[in-house]
Amino acid sequence: MIKEQLAARDISDPRVLEAMSGVPREVFVPEDLHEVAYGDGSLPIGEGQTISQPYIVALMLQVAEISLSDRVLDVGTGSGYAAAVASRLAAHVYSIERHASLIESAQQRFVELGYRNITVRHGDGTLGWPEEAPFDAILVAAGGPEIPQVYCRQLSRGGCLVMPVGPESHQKLVRVQRRADNGFVEDDFGYVSFVPLIGEHGWSSTRARNHNR
Ligand code: SAM
Numbered sequence: 001m002i003k004e005q006l007a008a009r010d011i012s013d014p015r016v017l018e019a020m021s022g023v024p025r026e027v028f029v030p031e032d033l034h035e036v037a038y039g040d041g042s043l044p045i046g047e048g049q050t051i052s053q054p055y056i057v058a059l060m061l062q063v064a065e066i067s068l069s070d071r072v073l074d075v076g077t078g079s080g081y082a083a084a085v086a087s088r089l090a091a092h093v094y095s096i097e098r099h100a101s102l103i104e105s106a107q108q109r110f111v112e113l114g115y116r117n118i119t120v121r122h123g124d125g126t127l128g129w130p131e132e133a134p135f136d137a138i139l140v141a142a143g144g145p146e147i148p149q150v151y152c153r154q155l156s157r158g159g160c161l162v163m164p165v166g167p168e169s170h171q172k173l174v175r176v177q178r179r180a181d182n183g184f185v186e187d188d189f190g191y192v193s194f195v196p197l198i199g200e201h202g203w204s205s206t207r208a209r210n211h212n213r
Helices: 002-007 014-021 031-036 054-064 081-087 100-113 149-153 205-212
Strands: 043-046 049-051 071-075 092-097 118-122 135-140 155-165 171-178 184-192
Touching: 002 014, 002 054, 014 054, 014 081, 031 043, 043 100, 054 081, 054 135, 054 155, 054 171, 054 184, 071 081, 081 092, 081 100, 081 118, 081 135, 092 100, 100 118, 149 155, 149 171
Parallel strands: 071 092, 071 135, 092 118, 135 155
Antiparallel strands: 043 049, 155 171, 171 184
């Protein structure tokens, strides 16, 4: 996975490659999918959700330029895989998920694997996590119609937001950097396809349900 799916593409940050190689992806997928855990794609994890493709997890971490002293907000815990990888690059990861059953299994995995620098919460991640802001990086693992302004407010100066933005069928992976002078710089890293970000500043749950039919 590391050699063929990441390094052979454009994942060149050695810290990201090392963090990815340190997390056992099979622990984060259902038992009947253990054999295909290192394949080049997303996999179902229950509740109609997915664990993201390894390449996309690595790309988001690489463009977020996370350093060891950083506090990271991870929106869309899902299986907990991306939070686990991020926790090897950062000081602390705050991870939020709207499905209670997913957050419970993710928390259990973190305990079993000994990840102590991840705090999880059940709730609407489109509101961010105001009590723990500001964050040096905000990683959003679900696609929204636009960038919630609340994320920009919860970014530290010099911090980075990485999230898929666009219609539910396909999005652009966008990075917003908050500069030291408080301005924002936006760039994008091509097209991606994520499950919808559902919440107050994302898609409404009824709309997403209709779309998925
Ligand atoms: N990072 C996850 C992993 O490593 O398994 C994959 C995340 S999956 C592609 C996207 C997740 O975002 C889903 O679990 C979904 O329930 C969650 N999600 C969608 N909208 C959300 C919201 N407003 N707040 C929190 N989680 C949300």
